[in-house]
Amino acid sequence: MAGMRPLTKEEQGLVLAGLDRMRDRVLFLTGLYTGFRISELLSLRVADVWKNDEPGRAVTVSRRHLKGGAGPHASRLQSRSIALHPMLRAAIATYLAPRFEGRPVDGLEVLFPSRKGRNQPIRPGQAWHVIKQAAGRVGAERVATHSLRKSFARSVYESTGHDLVVTQRALGHRSILTTARYLDASEPEVCAAVMAIEGPVLAGRAPTPVATPTHAAISFGSMPPALNGLPI
Secondary structure, three states: OOOOOOOOHHHHHHHHHHOOOHHHHHHHHHHHHHOOOHHHHOOOEHHHHEEOOEEOOEEEEOHHHOOOOOOOOHHHOOOEEEEOOHHHHHHHHHHHHHHOOOOOOOOOOEOOEOOOOOOOEOOHHHHHHHHHHHHHHOOOOOOOHHHHHHHHHHHHHHHOOOOHHHHHHHHOOOOHHHHHHHOOOOHHHHHHHHHOOOOOOOOOOOOOOOOOOOHHHOOOOOOOHHHOOOOO
16 A cells, blocks of 8 residues: 555544544544554454443454464564554444443444444455545545554654654554655655754854745755855
8 A cells, every 4th residue: 555645634634524424433543543454453343442341441453463464474473552542432432332222242243344244344445445535525635544554653753753663663563664664754844854954153153044945945046145155
Protein backbone atom coordinates (compact mmCIF):
# COMPACT_ATOMS: atom_id res chain seq x y z
CA MET A 1 0.00 0.00 0.00
CA ALA A 2 2.90 2.33 -0.79
CA GLY A 3 0.60 4.65 -2.75
CA MET A 4 -1.58 5.45 0.24
CA ARG A 5 -0.86 8.54 2.34
CA PRO A 6 -1.71 9.60 5.90
CA LEU A 7 -4.76 11.74 6.57
CA THR A 8 -4.51 15.21 8.01
CA LYS A 9 -6.37 15.84 11.27
CA GLU A 10 -9.01 17.78 9.36
CA GLU A 11 -9.47 14.93 6.88
CA GLN A 12 -9.76 12.45 9.73
CA GLY A 13 -12.67 14.41 11.17
CA LEU A 14 -14.40 14.72 7.82
CA VAL A 15 -14.06 11.03 6.94
CA LEU A 16 -15.22 9.97 10.40
CA ALA A 17 -18.30 12.17 10.12
CA GLY A 18 -19.06 10.67 6.72
CA LEU A 19 -19.16 7.05 7.91
CA ASP A 20 -22.76 5.97 8.42
CA ARG A 21 -22.40 2.78 10.45
CA MET A 22 -21.09 2.70 14.01
CA ARG A 23 -19.10 -0.43 13.11
CA ASP A 24 -17.25 1.47 10.40
CA ARG A 25 -16.61 4.48 12.64
CA VAL A 26 -15.10 2.27 15.35
CA LEU A 27 -13.02 0.43 12.74
CA PHE A 28 -11.74 3.78 11.47
CA LEU A 29 -10.87 4.98 14.99
CA THR A 30 -9.24 1.69 15.94
CA GLY A 31 -6.96 2.01 12.91
CA LEU A 32 -6.10 5.61 13.74
CA TYR A 33 -5.36 4.94 17.40
CA THR A 34 -3.60 1.56 17.22
CA GLY A 35 -1.84 1.48 13.87
CA PHE A 36 -2.76 -2.16 13.25
CA ARG A 37 -2.93 -3.33 9.65
CA ILE A 38 -6.41 -3.98 8.27
CA SER A 39 -5.98 -7.78 8.47
CA GLU A 40 -4.96 -7.40 12.13
CA LEU A 41 -7.93 -5.14 12.89
CA LEU A 42 -10.36 -7.61 11.36
CA SER A 43 -8.90 -10.45 13.44
CA LEU A 44 -10.01 -8.77 16.68
CA ARG A 45 -12.63 -10.37 18.91
CA VAL A 46 -14.73 -8.65 21.55
CA ALA A 47 -12.59 -10.18 24.31
CA ASP A 48 -9.55 -8.38 22.88
CA VAL A 49 -10.99 -4.97 23.78
CA TRP A 50 -13.60 -5.71 26.49
CA LYS A 51 -12.58 -6.63 30.05
CA ASN A 52 -14.74 -6.82 33.18
CA ASP A 53 -17.80 -5.17 31.65
CA GLU A 54 -15.90 -2.21 30.18
CA PRO A 55 -13.36 -1.43 27.47
CA GLY A 56 -9.89 -2.70 28.33
CA ARG A 57 -6.81 -0.55 28.78
CA ALA A 58 -4.93 -2.16 25.89
CA VAL A 59 -5.54 -4.33 22.85
CA THR A 60 -3.29 -7.20 21.79
CA VAL A 61 -3.02 -8.88 18.42
CA SER A 62 -1.58 -12.37 18.71
CA ARG A 63 1.46 -13.38 16.70
CA ARG A 64 -0.49 -15.63 14.33
CA HIS A 65 -2.57 -12.64 13.15
CA LEU A 66 0.39 -10.31 12.61
CA LYS A 67 2.02 -9.82 9.22
CA GLY A 68 4.31 -12.82 8.74
CA GLY A 69 2.90 -14.54 11.82
CA ALA A 70 1.99 -17.66 9.88
CA GLY A 71 5.09 -17.75 7.71
CA PRO A 72 8.45 -19.52 7.98
CA HIS A 73 9.91 -16.75 10.16
CA ALA A 74 6.99 -16.54 12.58
CA SER A 75 9.23 -17.37 15.54
CA ARG A 76 10.89 -13.98 15.16
CA LEU A 77 7.61 -12.22 15.92
CA GLN A 78 5.85 -11.50 19.18
CA SER A 79 2.27 -10.48 19.80
CA ARG A 80 1.82 -6.71 19.71
CA SER A 81 -0.07 -4.67 22.31
CA ILE A 82 -1.17 -1.06 22.08
CA ALA A 83 -2.72 1.05 24.83
CA LEU A 84 -6.31 2.07 24.11
CA HIS A 85 -6.72 5.82 23.73
CA PRO A 86 -9.56 7.32 25.86
CA MET A 87 -11.46 8.42 22.74
CA LEU A 88 -11.25 4.91 21.32
CA ARG A 89 -12.36 3.35 24.64
CA ALA A 90 -15.40 5.63 24.66
CA ALA A 91 -16.26 4.69 21.07
CA ILE A 92 -15.92 0.98 21.87
CA ALA A 93 -18.22 1.35 24.88
CA THR A 94 -20.86 3.09 22.76
CA TYR A 95 -20.47 0.46 20.04
CA LEU A 96 -20.62 -2.70 22.16
CA ALA A 97 -23.14 -1.76 24.87
CA PRO A 98 -26.20 -2.01 22.55
CA ARG A 99 -24.94 -5.27 21.03
CA PHE A 100 -25.00 -7.10 24.35
CA GLU A 101 -27.94 -5.34 25.96
CA GLY A 102 -29.95 -7.94 27.88
CA ARG A 103 -27.51 -10.81 27.33
CA PRO A 104 -24.02 -11.82 28.49
CA VAL A 105 -21.04 -10.50 26.60
CA ASP A 106 -19.68 -13.10 24.19
CA GLY A 107 -15.96 -12.48 23.98
CA LEU A 108 -15.60 -14.77 20.98
CA GLU A 109 -17.74 -12.59 18.74
CA VAL A 110 -15.79 -10.76 16.06
CA LEU A 111 -15.42 -7.06 16.72
CA PHE A 112 -16.32 -5.97 13.18
CA PRO A 113 -18.95 -8.46 11.95
CA SER A 114 -20.16 -8.90 8.42
CA ARG A 115 -23.80 -9.43 7.52
CA LYS A 116 -22.70 -12.47 5.55
CA GLY A 117 -21.94 -15.60 7.52
CA ARG A 118 -22.26 -16.31 11.20
CA ASN A 119 -19.67 -14.55 13.35
CA GLN A 120 -17.49 -13.62 10.37
CA PRO A 121 -15.65 -10.29 10.10
CA ILE A 122 -16.03 -8.04 7.12
CA ARG A 123 -13.50 -8.74 4.40
CA PRO A 124 -10.43 -6.50 3.92
CA GLY A 125 -11.73 -5.54 0.47
CA GLN A 126 -15.01 -4.36 1.95
CA ALA A 127 -13.22 -2.31 4.60
CA TRP A 128 -10.99 -0.81 1.89
CA HIS A 129 -14.08 0.12 -0.14
CA VAL A 130 -15.84 1.73 2.86
CA ILE A 131 -12.86 3.93 3.79
CA LYS A 132 -12.03 4.74 0.16
CA GLN A 133 -15.60 5.85 -0.54
CA ALA A 134 -15.85 7.99 2.60
CA ALA A 135 -12.53 9.67 1.79
CA GLY A 136 -13.59 10.27 -1.81
CA ARG A 137 -16.74 12.05 -0.67
CA VAL A 138 -14.64 14.69 1.11
CA GLY A 139 -12.09 14.99 -1.69
CA ALA A 140 -9.28 13.07 0.02
CA GLU A 141 -7.31 11.22 -2.65
CA ARG A 142 -4.87 8.30 -2.19
CA VAL A 143 -6.63 7.35 1.04
CA ALA A 144 -7.79 3.86 2.01
CA THR A 145 -7.34 1.42 4.89
CA HIS A 146 -3.52 1.57 5.02
CA SER A 147 -3.80 5.34 5.42
CA LEU A 148 -5.00 4.67 8.98
CA ARG A 149 -1.70 2.98 9.87
CA LYS A 150 0.29 5.76 8.22
CA SER A 151 -1.76 8.37 10.09
CA PHE A 152 -1.01 6.55 13.36
CA ALA A 153 2.70 6.59 12.52
CA ARG A 154 2.65 10.32 11.87
CA SER A 155 0.68 11.00 15.08
CA VAL A 156 3.09 9.01 17.26
CA TYR A 157 6.11 10.59 15.57
CA GLU A 158 4.80 14.11 16.19
CA SER A 159 3.55 13.46 19.74
CA THR A 160 6.99 12.13 20.77
CA GLY A 161 8.89 15.12 19.41
CA HIS A 162 10.00 13.15 16.34
CA ASP A 163 11.31 10.10 18.18
CA LEU A 164 11.90 7.56 15.42
CA VAL A 165 12.72 4.69 17.80
CA VAL A 166 9.46 5.02 19.77
CA THR A 167 7.53 5.27 16.50
CA GLN A 168 9.22 2.10 15.26
CA ARG A 169 8.22 0.25 18.44
CA ALA A 170 4.64 1.50 18.21
CA LEU A 171 4.34 0.23 14.65
CA GLY A 172 6.02 -3.09 15.37
CA HIS A 173 8.59 -2.67 12.58
CA ARG A 174 11.76 -4.77 12.71
CA SER A 175 13.69 -2.18 10.71
CA ILE A 176 13.76 1.52 11.49
CA LEU A 177 14.22 2.12 7.75
CA THR A 178 10.69 0.83 7.19
CA THR A 179 9.41 3.29 9.77
CA ALA A 180 11.26 6.13 8.06
CA ARG A 181 9.48 5.33 4.79
CA TYR A 182 6.14 5.73 6.57
CA LEU A 183 7.17 9.27 7.54
CA ASP A 184 8.10 10.55 4.12
CA ALA A 185 8.14 14.36 4.32
CA SER A 186 6.33 16.51 1.79
CA GLU A 187 8.20 19.04 -0.35
CA PRO A 188 6.76 22.06 1.57
CA GLU A 189 7.90 20.47 4.87
CA VAL A 190 11.44 20.02 3.55
CA CYS A 191 11.43 23.57 2.22
CA ALA A 192 10.27 25.00 5.55
CA ALA A 193 12.96 23.05 7.42
CA VAL A 194 15.70 24.37 5.12
CA MET A 195 14.47 27.96 5.39
CA ALA A 196 14.44 27.70 9.21
CA ILE A 197 18.20 27.00 9.39
CA GLU A 198 20.00 29.71 11.36
CA GLY A 199 22.93 31.28 9.53
CA PRO A 200 26.38 32.20 10.89
CA VAL A 201 26.67 35.07 13.38
CA LEU A 202 29.44 37.56 12.50
CA ALA A 203 31.68 38.83 15.32
CA GLY A 204 30.39 42.10 16.70
CA ARG A 205 27.28 42.10 14.56
CA ALA A 206 23.79 40.98 15.58
CA PRO A 207 22.16 38.55 13.18
CA THR A 208 19.79 40.18 10.73
CA PRO A 209 16.34 38.58 10.80
CA VAL A 210 15.30 37.16 7.47
CA ALA A 211 11.65 36.66 6.62
CA THR A 212 10.90 33.08 5.69
CA PRO A 213 9.24 32.97 2.26
CA THR A 214 6.59 30.49 1.33
CA HIS A 215 7.46 27.56 -0.89
CA ALA A 216 5.99 29.27 -3.93
CA ALA A 217 7.77 32.57 -3.27
CA ILE A 218 11.37 31.31 -3.07
CA SER A 219 13.66 33.10 -5.49
CA PHE A 220 17.38 32.61 -5.97
CA GLY A 221 17.89 35.91 -7.76
CA SER A 222 18.99 37.81 -4.62
CA MET A 223 20.73 37.13 -1.33
CA PRO A 224 19.18 37.97 2.06
CA PRO A 225 20.58 41.05 3.86
CA ALA A 226 22.43 38.91 6.43
CA LEU A 227 24.89 37.85 3.70
CA ASN A 228 25.70 41.34 2.40
CA GLY A 229 29.42 41.93 2.51
CA LEU A 230 30.34 38.27 2.98
CA PRO A 231 32.61 36.54 0.46
CA ILE A 232 30.63 33.91 -1.42
